[in-house]
Amino acid sequence: MGVWIARAVISFALLAMASQTGFAKGGSQILIVGNQGISGSISRKGLAAIYLLRVVFWPNGQRIVPVNRGASSALRVEFSTLVLHEPPMALANYWSQMHFQGINPPVVMGSSRAVVAFVRKVPGAIGYVSATTPTDGTKVLGRLP
Amino acid sequence: MVEGRGNGTRGDFRDVARVVVVWSWFVAQACGVVPVAIAGYRLGGGESIGNFNLAGYSSIVFSAPHGSPNDLTLEGLSLFAFGHQSRYVNPFLEAEIENAQIAPETHSGKVAIERLYNDFNLSSATTLRAGKMLTPVGDWNLTHAAPLVWTVTRPLATYYSFPVFVTGAALRFQRPADVRWDAQFYVQPGRDAFAEGGDYEPYQYSQVAGFNVHYGWDPLNRLGLSVQTASIEQSGGASQILGSFYGEFTTGPAMWEFQANFTDIHGGTFARVHNHEEGGFLQAVYPLTDHWFAVGQGEIYQTQEYVARARRWAVGVVYRPRTAISWKLEYLDAKGPPVGEPTGVYAAFAVLF
Numbered sequence: 001m002g003v004w005i006a007r008a009v010i011s012f013a014l015l016a017m018a019s020q021t022g023f024a025k026g027g028s029q030i031l032i033v034g035n036q037g038i039s040g041s042i043s044r045k046g047l048a049a050i051y052l053l054r055v056v057f058w059p060n061g062q063r064i065v066p067v068n069r070g071a072s073s074a075l076r077v078e079f080s081t082l083v084l085h086e087p088p089m090a091l092a093n094y095w096s097q098m099h100f101q102g103i104n105p106p107v108v109m110g111s112s113r114a115v116v117a118f119v120r121k122v123p124g125a126i127g128y129v130s131a132t133t134p135t136d137g138t139k140v141l142g143r144l145p
Numbered sequence: 146m147v148e149g150r151g152n153g154t155r156g157d158f159r160d161v162a163r164v165v166v167v168w169s170w171f172v173a174q175a176c177g178v179v180p181v182a183i184a185g186y187r188l189g190g191g192e193s194i195g196n197f198n199l200a201g202y203s204s205i206v207f208s209a210p211h212g213s214p215n216d217l218t219l220e221g222l223s224l225f226a227f228g229h230q231s232r233y234v235n236p237f238l239e240a241e242i243e244n245a246q247i248a249p250e251t252h253s254g255k256v257a258i259e260r261l262y263n264d265f266n267l268s269s270a271t272t273l274r275a276g277k278m279l280t281p282v283g284d285w286n287l288t289h290a291a292p293l294v295w296t297v298t299r300p301l302a303t304y305y306s307f308p309v310f311v312t313g314a315a316l317r318f319q320r321p322a323d324v325r326w327d328a329q330f331y332v333q334p335g336r337d338a339f340a341e342g343g344d345y346e347p348y349q350y351s352q353v354a355g356f357n358v359h360y361g362w363d364p365l366n367r368l369g370l371s372v373q374t375a376s377i378e379q380s381g382g383a384s385q386i387l388g389s390f391y392g393e394f395t396t397g398p399a400m401w402e403f404q405a406n407f408t409d410i411h412g413g414t415f416a417r418v419h420n421h422e423e424g425g426f427l428q429a430v431y432p433l434t435d436h437w438f439a440v441g442q443g444e445i446y447q448t449q450e451y452v453a454r455a456r457r458w459a460v461g462v463v464y465r466p467r468t469a470i471s472w473k474l475e476y477l478d479a480k481g482p483p484v485g486e487p488t489g490v491y492a493a494f495a496v497l498f
Binding site: 052054055056057061063084085086089090091092093094096097099100101102104105108 | 187189190191198202227229232237264266287288290292293325363365435468469497
């Protein structure tokens with residue numbers, strides 16, 4: 001009986017580890033897409049600075065327009081955890097405070113396709129989408145994780 | 146923001162017309178008349194029109210102070226608009242209707258210009274602000290909108306006897322990427338424009354100068370230090386220098402906020418008991434669920450006018466069904482001199498739109 005319990009515990013642990021490494025290997029990759037007018041690539045710290053509204057201009061002087069997904073989006077939870085190291089709810093208050101101080105918070109879009117369409121259209125826009133989303137007309141600036 | 150929009154004067158005129166229409170809609174909504182929904186509008190996010198964003202907040206407060214009549218007040222209906230036209234044209238305007246009593250009697254409030262300035266982005270790290278603005282003394286003063294703070298009543302340390310507004314110029318330095326230091330210097334050479342003389346400005350000040358330095362190691366954990374000098378109007382030439390240390394931090398799910406001030410007052414001929422003021426508050430917020438929060442706050446404050454210290458504590462609950470909406474209920478116990486709100490029960494509905 002004891003051996004059976006031990007096997008069950010080990011199997012459960014292996015399953016849990018497998019699911020974690022599956023995400024790390026790219027089962028749920030996120031693409032960072034920017035308007036085609038943006039040059040160069042972007043680091044994760046640079047991305048955090050943009051979404052936390054610390055950096056508001058691209059090097060060419062164009063105003064940055066960050067795009068977020070809806071608060072309940074699983075992709076937003078992943079992005080928020082990976083890049084901003086805070087859950088979306090905690091940052092919602094932060095963005096409201098920034099808005100009250102005259103800094104536009106990230107624009108919210110309802111789907112990855114809507115993010116691509118917005119980024120394609122708006123100069124200076126940057127967003128994140130699931131890896132399976134067609135990104136025609138935008139520039140892929142990076143991949144997460 | 147969205148570039149290449151311009152169609153000259155006709156385009157600008159259309160934007161202004163839309164601004165007027167949308168603000169009228171906000172006011173109608175705040176008054177409970179909702180004529181039509183605006184496509185794509187999200188509560189709390191304001192409405193973007195061209196390069197402008199129009200937003201606001203409102204708060205209705207029920208007060209039941211011990212020994213005084215209860216009342217219901219529209220504490221604030223604030224509308225703010227800002228735009229990002231270019232690096233050098235970034236105007237901001239906030240106008241507010243304050244303290245309009247609804248019951249038991251009806252009194253119209255007063256309209257105040259809270260902020261009116263322009264930001265000149267000199268570089269990615271340096272901004273020059275000119276006009277009327279909030280002073281960076283503590284976090285609370287900069288983000289004082291009712292839906293963004295956790296209590297109905299406001300700690301004395303966040304406003305009492307120092308200029309909460311200045312009209313002049315401020316130079317702000319911000320290290321952009323991973324180093325999160327901010328510094329700001331500001332000066333008001335004369336008097337405050339559109340001075341209100343209301344609850345949050347018991348004194349008038351002139352010749353204000355100050356600096357603020359702020360460090361945040363992430364968005365929810367930060368510390369700041371402010372130093373500010375000012376001349377007190379109608380005091381026979383008295384001046385004051387204020388030092389304030391403040392911060393916000395998290396421990397597990399709990400969120401903490403504090404501000405401690407020390408003010409030295411010198412010169413002048415106006416009557417006062419002390420030549421200094423000192424004190425501060427500590428606040429804790431603990432999430433009970435995703436939407437319910439328990440709030441506790443304690444404060445001790447020595448003012449210049451009274452021998453005794455003000456000792457205040459408040460406990461309450463806040464229901465936030467979404468970030469933009471707060472329902473608050475709290476009990477405040479206030480001992481000592483009559484500064485700030487008296488002991489009683491306070492409740493509020495606040496919305497950011």
